[in-house]
Amino acid sequence: MNANNPAGGAALRIGELAAATGVSTSALRFYEKHGLLGKAARAGNGYRQYPPEAVERVGLIRLAQRLGFSLEQVHSILGRPGEPLDHEQILAGLQARLGEIEQMQATLAAQHSGLTCMLGKLQAQWQLSSCLPLARLLDGETAAEPPTAQRKASAR
Amino acid sequence: MNANNPAGGAALRIGELAAATGVSTSALRFYEKHGLLGKAARAGNGYRQYPPEAVERVGLIRLAQRLGFSLEQVHSILGRPGEPLDHEQILAGLQARLGEIEQMQATLAAQHSGLTCMLGKLQAQWQLSSCLPLARLLDGETAAEPPTAQRKASAR
DNA sequence: GCTAAGCTTGAAGTGCTGTTTAAGGTCAAG
DNA sequence: CTTGACCTTAAACAGCACTTCAAGCTTAGC
Known part of the structure; x- marks a missing residue:
């Protein structure tokens, strides 16, 4: 019709x-x-x-x-x-999302440097347990509870 | 006991x-x-x-x-x-994870610049529809299917 | 007039991950 | 005897974005 x-x-x-x-x-x-x-x-x-x-x-x-x-x-x-x-609402929403993204970027950056550091240590000497202190490094970046999934970086 | x-x-x-x-x-x-x-x-x-x-x-x-x-x-x-x-396995796993992280970082960076760009446009003139072309920008960064959730940036 | 495609609804299922909870029973200490 | 820690298996939860199903109508084309 x-x-x-x-x-x-x-x-x-x-x-x-x-x-x-x-x-x-x-x-x-x-x-x-x-x-x-x-x-x-x-x-x-x-x-x-x-x-x-x-x-x-x-x-x-x-x-x-x-x-x-x-x-x-x-x-x-x-x-x-x-x-x-609502323009205000939209701007606020966009900014809130920017904040989330920055938070996730910080988490990823911490993970990245943690991994890099770990790779270095492991290539120097093979003690995985020597990497355990890295946990503290990551805790500093994010928070202090059990590893809860944070948020997705949705794609496309 | x-x-x-x-x-x-x-x-x-x-x-x-x-x-x-x-x-x-x-x-x-x-x-x-x-x-x-x-x-x-x-x-x-x-x-x-x-x-x-x-x-x-x-x-x-x-x-x-x-x-x-x-x-x-x-x-x-x-x-x-x-x-x-298995040392090899572990190194490979760490490197694979680094790759994932970098991929996610790229996605987040694209989203971040997209949002920033959008905020700029909206502050210049209030036409949300003028932001639709941004989709292409994001497509370039990631791929070309419907928005499927990618992966979490697990925290702590 | 028949069939296939397209539409309607609501409820339930899917996929993924990491647990948690429930139900029913055993074991050890006070 | 009661309490709390432990055992098992199976199922539920939580979050997200859909998809699928079932059952039944409409419409377009032949």
Whole structure:
């Protein structure tokens, strides 16, 4: 059918939006269910009718994912779909993510230097146990509990 | 009971090893089940009898975790507990981990510059959509599929 | 009119890692 | 006798982003 919507553009069915964005239909429904995408209008048959802007919205979601945001974070900084977008909120979200990244970079840098140091020691003398004190080095960088997984460095 | 073991040292029960290493008893059993810790000898009552060296072994496991190794990786580089420790294998494992770290650092650096760039654009003019092209920047750094989570930067 | 593709829903399953918890039983010390 | 540490196996949890399934409607093409 491809009816026209109030804005005048051609409405997209979920499959078309999926094709246009490279996101699966199930993922799109998932986004909608979790408030990332906004509830699409429905045609008489119950099919979702996406306005053309939805393509951009999905693009933003994917961009945010590539920048390492979790969907929950995307949700909180992008806000309700269709709403004006809160500039303050977005800036704050971006900066918060920058902070996370820097934190992870610090962790990785500590691990990197720890490993490098360890390699040096091992090449000098073969005592793995002599590397145990490295633990302290890492503790200094991060914190002091049992090794809990921190956060992913999501890719692409 | 605290019987003596063949090596002459005092044997540790699981709770004692847990206390000595800061690892829970359940985690220790988990390590054993997954071949990280080696099956402890058993006292007449079925209790595990850990030799004192086990403390160091667990320390190494925890150190490796802090360096970001998964338990599976720890298993493959540390090898069978009680065995001589394959130097080549360990060096290779450390270097492989260094490679992973560098990969993650590259991803994070790309995300960081992407975000910074985005912040700049947004402060100049408020068009979020003008940031969509950043996706390409990130694609260049990492690869070309849908945003799949990469790996954690485990901490401490 | 039939079939295949596309749409609907909600619930459940997937994959990965590292534990933790539960349930039911044994053992040793006070 | 009671308590606490230990034993076993199996299952649950937690976080994340989806995917798959089941069951049933719609629609387009032939």
